Amino acid sequence: MTSPSAPVVADNRPRPGDPLDPDAAISVRGLVKRYGDRTAVDSLDLDIRRGEIFALLGPNGAGKTTTVEVLEGYRKRDGGDVRVLGTDPARGGRRWKAQLGIVLQSGAGDSQLSVRELLVARASYYAAPRDPDEVLELVGLTEKAGARGRTLSGGQRRRLDVALGIVGRPRLLFLDEPTTGFDPEARRQFWALIRSLRDLGTTMLLTTHYLDEAEALADRVGVLARGQLAEVAVPAALGGRGTAPAVVRWTENGVRRTAETATPTAFVRELAARFPGEVPDLTVARPTLEDVYLKMIGDDS
């Protein structure tokens, strides 16, 4: 049994030289990709488990798109070993590709076809697709089934992109900045959709610049900086968040006070004893995911 005081194992990624993990949905060892003399991905080691939602974070130019394109089989690598659903993407055939769903920032919405026609056409590429009407229901576009893409709002187009990405019943779904341009309510609805896909057993690799999205959805996050993984952890533990001191703030004698403490419960108990009622303006906060992320990527931001 783990002792309560045991340190949280935050960084559980594979080490250089470890063998590929045959049980992982995605297993990457020593991945290198260069553009001319620029190294975009620099010896990346990563395993993504089956059924997991993994969020890849990183500043512009960190190497996220390059990594994902190698995994999808769209870009050749210069070094390393990669398996995606047990197959080397450089040699993945049609049957392998049919198990992937790729949600790009696409232009599907510009088509002359209706939403339903687009989905039926896409479903016809696959041996065992989902029922297009069920997919429309899942993404909340049933009422727009007869609408042409052009008439959809930005958020509805994005849902259509997702519908097109999942109609083939993928085992692994790549989501590239899926909620860019969404209003807050549409984002929440989209998150619910992603969770329902996870409940159906779909593994997902998500790239996003929204840290709240990574926190809300991801089982684990990986931070890429200059082509290398700075850290891989559950969102609550990234950058030592789980064990970082808490910051307690309150107002006393008209002055705003701040204290850092490793034992916020005891601290607040003592504080409460000094006041007859509520402690004025009391807040207790741990570093946010954004705090630790910005610290981690340092000069790259």
Ligand SMILES: Nc1ncnc2c1ncn2[C@@H]1O[C@H](COP(=O)(O)OP(=O)(O)OP(=O)(O)O)[C@@H](O)[C@H]1O
């Ligand atoms: N086709 C290409 N030719 C040359 N250099 C490229 C090419 N694609 C990407 N790069 C370079 O490789 C590095 C990684 O780019 P990549 O697009 O993978 O980053 P990213 O993390 O996806 O960034 P963003 O968040 O801006 O999408 C960058 O320095 C970029 O300029």
